Amino acid sequence: MSESPPFTIVGAGLAGTLLACYLGRLGYRVELHERRPDPRHHNQDRGRSINLALSVRGLHALREVGLADEVLRSAILMRGRMIHGQAGDLTFQPYGKDDSEALYSVSRAGLNLLLVEAAARLPAVNLYFGQRCTGFDPGSNVLDFQDTGKIAAEIIVGADGAYSAIRAQMQRQEHFNYQQEYLTHGYKELTIPAGPNGAFQLEKHALHIWPRGSFMMIALPNQDGSFTCTLFWPLQGPNSFAALTAPDDIRRFFTQQFPDAVPLLPTLVEDFLHNPTGSLVTIRCRPWHQGGKAVLVGDACHAVVPFLGQGMNAAFEDCTVLTQCLQAHAPHWEAAFRDYEARRKPHLDVLADLCLENFIEMRDRVGSRWFVLKKQLAVALHRLLPRWYLPLYTMIEFTRIPYADALRRARWQDRIVRGVLIGSGLLLLGLLWWQLR
Ligand SMILES: Cc1cc2nc3c(=O)[nH]c(=O)nc-3n(C[C@H](O)[C@H](O)[C@H](O)COP(=O)(O)OP(=O)(O)OC[C@H]3O[C@@H](n4cnc5c(N)ncnc54)[C@H](O)[C@@H]3O)c2cc1C
Missing domain, CATH: 3.50.50.60 (FAD/NAD(P)-binding domain)
Structure with missing residues (x-):
């Protein structure tokens, strides 16, 4: 060599x-x-x-x-997503069947x-x-x-x-x-410092998401007990980084959208005004x-x-x-x-x-009941048939299956699951009809 x-x-x-x-x-x-x-x-x-x-x-x-x-x-091991609702309610969605299917915050x-x-x-x-x-x-x-x-x-x-x-x-x-191709959204980082004695002020082993439809904030844990939050928000327009420049408006926006995070962000206004806005x-x-x-x-x-x-x-x-x-x-x-x-x-x-x-999934769908139900079904199928059924997210994050192959496999798996569900539904209807007759 x-x-x-x-x-x-x-x-x-x-x-x-x-x-x-x-x-x-x-x-x-x-x-x-x-x-x-x-x-x-x-x-x-x-x-x-x-x-x-x-x-x-x-x-x-x-x-x-x-x-x-x-x-x-x-x-730091992150076992799943912790979803923060607008009322401060929390829902945990595991990434996979066990700790072998988890992400690490580095x-x-x-x-x-x-x-x-x-x-x-x-x-x-x-x-x-x-x-x-x-x-x-x-x-x-x-x-x-x-x-x-x-x-x-x-x-x-x-x-x-x-x-x-x-x-x-x-x-x-x-x-x-x-x-x-630039997204019309940019990002800004904010810090949730560690609590007393380096305590984590949010669940340590999770990736936190505050999904809000057209935008979102996420937070990942750091070794020192702090969390790095990233707000993904439009760069321009009436509700955007460009428009939000006054300290009172910043506080008001966060109190409305992320009420449970505000008490944990003591340097919110300084961070918001001084940290750069990144492009995507x-x-x-x-x-x-x-x-x-x-x-x-x-x-x-x-x-x-x-x-x-x-x-x-x-x-x-x-x-x-x-x-x-x-x-x-x-x-x-x-x-x-x-x-x-x-x-x-x-x-x-x-x-x-x-x-x-x-x-779109992270900012818009992760909070919906339908999404949670679909995820639960996917995790259950994966647990039941771990060799055969691998959700797309699992293949992307927790295997080395090349990305395009993973997508192809996810599509045919979904077709089969849909076929089985429709087939079972029809069978059930048929049985019901036969019983009624
Ligand atoms: C907000 C955000 C969050 C992210 N989160 C994740 C995540 O959770 N997981 C993940 O896998 N990826 C994540 N990424 C993506 C990840 O940061 C990049 O994909 C990764 O850094 C790419 O590595 P790289 O070495 O190709 O480029 P870079 O890390 O950008 O490194 C390029 C290096 O080249 C140097 N350089 C640039 N120009 C020159 C020059 N002209 N002469 C000499 N040196 C030069 C730079 O200083 C730098 O050191 C994230 C990205 C962003 C923006």
């Missing part, structure tokens, strides 16, 4: 650092460049999704690089730091911080950095997130398809690579909206699959990248749609 050309990864976020670990462990040389300062010496940004839901796909990748146990030690900054440290321990990996890439020359594969000049690279990996500079350069090539974007593009010279991973090639908690998990799965393809095809890098794209792209397109659909 040490005779292979080095991989120059741009972006030491979640995907870039994990890929560096994968490749470094196999002995590939890795040069990793990141625009932000070194997290080992600096605190990370405030107000950007402080915790994330980690599920089976992400955990599998972390296990492959020997980091899963360390990550799990500081993660700190974004903590996970990123752990991955940076793990990559830095590998002799084959070099890390460079404070280096903002501004593009590359596709002919020579020379990368441009804002302050540090040019660096010649043999194989470039764009792991630089949804606003990727590497993808932007690839977009200038002919036949590069690109599509981005879906990005699709093709191809994901340029010959054998450059390839994209994670949000750089497939940003999805966060309503299935899969962006990071899918980015980690990219690293798993890309590593498999490199091992299968080395030193034919173009074949490896083509195989990687073929194995990932159709599934990430499906995930993008599922994430958009789940926004």
